[in-house]
Amino acid sequence: MSQDILPPRIRRWLFTTNHKEVGILYLVTALFFFVAAGLLALTMRTQLSVPDNHVLTETLYNQFVTVHGLLMIFWVLSPFAFGFANYIIPLQIGARDLAFPRLNAMSYWFYLFSGVAIIMSFIFGAPDLGWTLYSPQTAIQFSPSIGLNVGAAALILITVSITMSSVNFLVTMFKMRAPGMKLRHMPVFPWAILVTIFMMLYAFPSFLAAVLLLYVDRAFGTFYFSSIQGGALLWDNVFWFFGHPEVYIVLFPAIGLIADVIPTFTRRPLYGAKYVIGSMIAAAIISFIVWGHHMFVTGIGLTSTKLYTVTTIAVSLPFDVMVIAMIETLIKARIKLKAAALFALGAIALFVIGGITGVYLASVALDHALRGTYFVVAHFHYIMVGGSIMGLIAGLYYWFPKFTGRMYNETVAKIHFVVSFIGFNILYFPMFLLLDMPRRIQTYAPDTGWGSLNSLATLGGFIFGGAQVLLFLNLFLSQRKGLPSGPNPWDGWTLEWSLPSPPPAHDFDTIPTIAEDGTYHFGDSPGLPNGAGYPNGSKIGNGYSHSHLEGLSAWPIVVAFAAFIFFLGLTIGQPNNPTTPVTFQPFWPLIADGAILGVIALYGYSRERFSVHEETRTESWPFREVPNVKLGIWTFLGAEVIFFGVLIGAYFFVRTNSPTWPEIGSLFDIRNGFAMTLVLLTSSLTAIMALVSAKIGSRNGLISSLLATFGLGVAFLYIKSTEWVYLGTHGVFSVASGLPATSYFITTGTHGVHVFAGMLMTLYLLVNSLKGRYLKGDHQAIEHFGLYWHFVDIVWVFLFPLFYLI
Amino acid sequence: MNTTYLYLLVFAILVGSTDIEVNIVALYPSASTGVAMLFGTIALSYGVIVSILLGLAGMKALLIALFYQHLKYEPRSLSSWVLIGLVIASLLMSLVFIQLHVH
Numbered sequence: 001m002s003q004d005i006l007p008p009r010i011r012r013w014l015f016t017t018n019h020k021e022v023g024i025l026y027l028v029t030a031l032f033f034f035v036a037a038g039l040l041a042l043t044m045r046t047q048l049s050v051p052d053n054h055v056l057t058e059t060l061y062n063q064f065v066t067v068h069g070l071l072m073i074f075w076v077l078s079p080f081a082f083g084f085a086n087y088i089i090p091l092q093i094g095a096r097d098l099a100f101p102r103l104n105a106m107s108y109w110f111y112l113f114s115g116v117a118i119i120m121s122f123i124f125g126a127p128d129l130g131w132t133l134y135s136p137q138t139a140i141q142f143s144p145s146i147g148l149n150v151g152a153a154a155l156i157l158i159t160v161s162i163t164m165s166s167v168n169f170l171v172t173m174f175k176m177r178a179p180g181m182k183l184r185h186m187p188v189f190p191w192a193i194l195v196t197i198f199m200m201l202y203a204f205p206s207f208l209a210a211v212l213l214l215y216v217d218r219a220f221g222t223f224y225f226s227s228i229q230g231g232a233l234l235w236d237n238v239f240w241f242f243g244h245p246e247v248y249i250v251l252f253p254a255i256g257l258i259a260d261v262i263p264t265f266t267r268r269p270l271y272g273a274k275y276v277i278g279s280m281i282a283a284a285i286i287s288f289i290v291w292g293h294h295m296f297v298t299g300i301g302l303t304s305t306k307l308y309t310v311t312t313i314a315v316s317l318p319f320d321v322m323v324i325a326m327i328e329t330l331i332k333a334r335i336k337l338k339a340a341a342l343f344a345l346g347a348i349a350l351f352v353i354g355g356i357t358g359v360y361l362a363s364v365a366l367d368h369a370l371r372g373t374y375f376v377v378a379h380f381h382y383i384m385v386g387g388s389i390m391g392l393i394a395g396l397y398y399w400f401p402k403f404t405g406r407m408y409n410e411t412v413a414k415i416h417f418v419v420s421f422i423g424f425n426i427l428y429f430p431m432f433l434l435l436d437m438p439r440r441i442q443t444y445a446p447d448t449g450w451g452s453l454n455s456l457a458t459l460g461g462f463i464f465g466g467a468q469v470l471l472f473l474n475l476f477l478s479q480r481k482g483l484p485s486g487p488n489p490w491d492g493w494t495l496e497w498s499l500p501s502p503p504p505a506h507d508f509d510t511i512p513t514i515a516e517d518g519t520y521h522f523g524d525s526p527g528l529p530n531g532a533g534y535p536n537g538s539k540i541g542n543g544y545s546h547s548h549l550e551g552l553s554a555w556p557i558v559v560a561f562a563a564f565i566f567f568l569g570l571t572i573g574q575p576n577n578p579t580t581p582v583t584f585q586p587f588w589p590l591i592a593d594g595a596i597l598g599v600i601a602l603y604g605y606s607r608e609r610f611s612v613h614e615e616t617r618t619e620s621w622p623f624r625e626v627p628n629v630k631l632g633i634w635t636f637l638g639a640e641v642i643f644f645g646v647l648i649g650a651y652f653f654v655r656t657n658s659p660t661w662p663e664i665g666s667l668f669d670i671r672n673g674f675a676m677t678l679v680l681l682t683s684s685l686t687a688i689m690a691l692v693s694a695k696i697g698s699r700n701g702l703i704s705s706l707l708a709t710f711g712l713g714v715a716f717l718y719i720k721s722t723e724w725v726y727l728g729t730h731g732v733f734s735v736a737s738g739l740p741a742t743s744y745f746i747t748t749g750t751h752g753v754h755v756f757a758g759m760l761m762t763l764y765l766l767v768n769s770l771k772g773r774y775l776k777g778d779h780q781a782i783e784h785f786g787l788y789w790h791f792v793d794i795v796w797v798f799l800f801p802l803f804y805l806i
Numbered sequence: 807m808n809t810t811y812l813y814l815l816v817f818a819i820l821v822g823s824t825d826i827e828v829n830i831v832a833l834y835p836s837a838s839t840g841v842a843m844l845f846g847t848i849a850l851s852y853g854v855i856v857s858i859l860l861g862l863a864g865m866k867a868l869l870i871a872l873f874y875q876h877l878k879y880e881p882r883s884l885s886s887w888v889l890i891g892l893v894i895a896s897l898l899m900s901l902v903f904i905q906l907h908v909h
């Protein structure tokens with residue numbers, strides 16, 4: 001694809017794969033969505049300011065609440081943090097970029113297009129039932145608008161984006177640290193991101209599965225969430241299994257950032273940094289077993305209720321450690337109150353209030369009274385806005401000089417803080433007192449007595465919102481006219497400050513080395529503890545110039561765009577007021593365009609020569625012997641385990657709740673399943689033989705094994721489709737004829753899509769091996785394909801007995 | 807052992823155990839096999855058979871992972887890393903199981 005027709009400035013931003021530019025793209029986009037979601041919120045506050053108000057209709061109010069929540073959580077908080085992570089983490093760990101730069105660009109474009117999709121959903125009637133998308137309100141008969149389908153597409157796209165990023169960052173941080181940079185020498189911010197993406201990796205697949213099932217329920221009329229066997233409880237489980245880790249996912253980056261900002265401005269290392277990091281890890285692990293505290297009133301049983309109370313209290317303990325460490329660092333310290341420090345301090349204070357009120361909610365008795373009220377709204381806004389957003393704004397001021405080489409106006413920034421902090425408390429504190437006002441209502445009667453507190457909150461909302469104008473003006477004007485900042489205006493201790501501001505395209509002239517004790521030396525500064533290091537006596541300057549126009553790739557944006565129109569095609573064809581039974585009515589032209597463009601783009605992507613410079617002397621414990629790509633694939637497969645685990649779990653769930661289930665062999669022919677199993681097992685054998693042939697350099701062996709693998713894939717899908725068609729045409733068993741059908745079609749269908757994807761990969765490998773590639777030392781691609789293919793085989797090894805034999 | 811033979815041997819075991827799986831189904835009690843009894847106390851033999859089937863599936867998966875995906879020859883750190891996903895998925899399933907069955 002010819003990229004040269006566009007002017008360089010545009011090419012640089014559309015096709016960049018440089019982590020710093022991708023970081024800036026993330027930040028700017030996240031701030032854009034922040035404004036959009038903020039405007040929705042201010043409109044809602046206006047509606048609520050006085051009783052019996054009718055600025056917004058009920059429908060529109062509900063749409064605003066929902067999209068506001070979704071935008072803030074998915075399209076603002078995490079991408080905001082990813083912006084910093086992209087820009088800063090490679091600098092802080094002494095790497096020149098992420099492990100997979102083009103994949104990183106692709107993550108960004110998926111994010112952007114997913115955001116376009118969620119905003120587009122307003123055209124079709126946006127989702128209007130709260131960000132938690134509780135079932136059964138999401139069922140088509142209660143929410144007929146296809147805006148919800150478009151919203152589902154947006155959520156699927158952003159999940160893809162996040163999963164790609166998680167894999168990318170994990171590999172980068174595990175494998176590409178500068179020499180001497182042991183994991184324990186990493187600053188707290190990279191640690192926080194490491195823990196965050198760990199949670200993302202395993203939490204988001206559950207969300208993906210949940211949204212997928214929701215989508216098929218709505219598009220194909222299946223029954224996961226609209227039956228009593230699945231229904232509300234199934235949704236609660238898969239959603240909150242994701243949802244609770246998600247609340248830490250949006251919080252941890254800010255904590256890590258604050259933990260690096262405070263030491264810089266107090267001139268002392270973070271007290272107990274080891275314990276802070278340890279607590280984050282502990283909280284991340286426990287976060288996967290506390291989700292039931294969102295289900296206390298759903299009748300999950302006393303044993304479960306007790307269990308989740310205990311785990312919830314346990315998960316709050318690590319947070320105490322984090323807060324105590326920060327307070328200890330601050331005690332008797334003389335802190336330089338720059339804007340970043342102010343925002344960090346404010347964030348800690350507000351987070352503490354939010355956290356303590358969370359403990360109230362973890363009490364089953366209190367929760368019965370408080371759940372679904374404005375008390376909860378106050379609780380999580382103190383954490384997500386007070387803790388996360390304020391913390392991230394601290395990061396914005398902290399790193400702005402690094403990004404631009406210029407200083408912002410400190411006085412305006414301080415005013416911004418004071419007004420934000422006051423506005424915030426006027427906005428959210430009254431909500432604690434509104435503990436008898438239900439959340440998500442569009443208006444209320446005058447005799448409820450809620451009027452004055454609501455007016456106060458609205459006033460606070462406008463103060464807080466107005467304050468942000470100062471932020472944007474300040475940053476916008478300063479990046480053009482601000483005074484030069486020099487490389488290290490705060491005397492920061494971490495590696496990014498050793499570079500010029502902004503750093504050159506290739507970041508480091510020489511990769512730094514960190515001393516044995518984790519200290520580093522910079523200019524004439526003393527060795528400083530617990531941070532990344534400056535190379536001993538290294539000169540900072542531009543030894544050689546890599547241009548910002550190197551390493552451009554057009555494919556990431558094209559792949560993302562193809563996925564975008566493909567998913568739009570899947571969702572916008574549905575009539576807006578569907579008849580029951582639901583019929584699948586996609587918009588085929590878009591689907592076809594998306595599919596064709598996607599295949600072309602993926603082909604172009606994989607053919608493009610794009611070499612990533614790999615340093616030889618990196619610190620890579622504990623995966624020293626594992627190559628980057630292989631680690632990436634295994635990491636991705638870990639996420640797939642959760643995805644299929646949730647699909648299989650959903651099957652168990654509905655099956656256990658069903659009083660009867662068809663007898664074995666009465667629905668599907670066991671022989672079909674047996675045949676498919678044999679076919680797939682054999683294809684695993686041929687896939688491994690392909691690897692053996694490649695390694696010994698046998699071109700014919702490689703080609704014939706790949707051909708056989710492909711053929712067996714065809715055979716598998718052929719048997720599967722005849723079975724599907726047979727079941728479909730024999731009436732009793734269409735996809736919408738009950739839970740046995742629903743779970744069977746969807747689970748095996750998802751698996752089938754995986755088989756299909758694997759076959760596309762074999763085709764690609766075949767084409768190249770005909771040209772004589774992959775032989776001897778060049779066999780990695782065959783091996784990596786095999787890892788995926790065998791995984792798909794393993795999934796079937798479970799699906800076969802689960803669906804055909806029990 | 808020559809790796810090709812090893813792979814063939816693994817294949818033979820995989821196919822053999824699949825054969826056991828399909829034949830074991832004949833041993834189901836001919837009475838009602840509703841899933842309400844899946845883990846209940848009444849239809850013990852049903853539960854036993856299900857356990858055997860799941861056990862066999864687990865064994866097959868393990869063989870594929872160890873030999874075809876050659877986890878057996880990878881550094882311990884990588885196999886532990888892969889295990890994390892499984893552990894988290896099993897936590898999910900076990901806690902949901904408790905919700906469904908223990909009150």
Ligand code: HEM
Binds near residue numbers: 312362383384
């Ligand atoms: C640390 C960051 C935290 C964040 C970002 C956070 C966020 C949230 C959010 C978004 C909700 C509302 C969910 C909804 O829309 O229904 C919520 C509810 C809840 N939170 Fe937190 N929370 C945090 C910490 C805590 C802590 C430390 C605890 C307990 C020790 C806690 C306990 C709860 C409980 C029990 C609920 C359910 C309230 C209800 O709906 O009745 N949270 N939290």
Ligand SMILES: [Cu+2]
Binds near residue numbers: 244247293
């Ligand atoms: Cu929670």
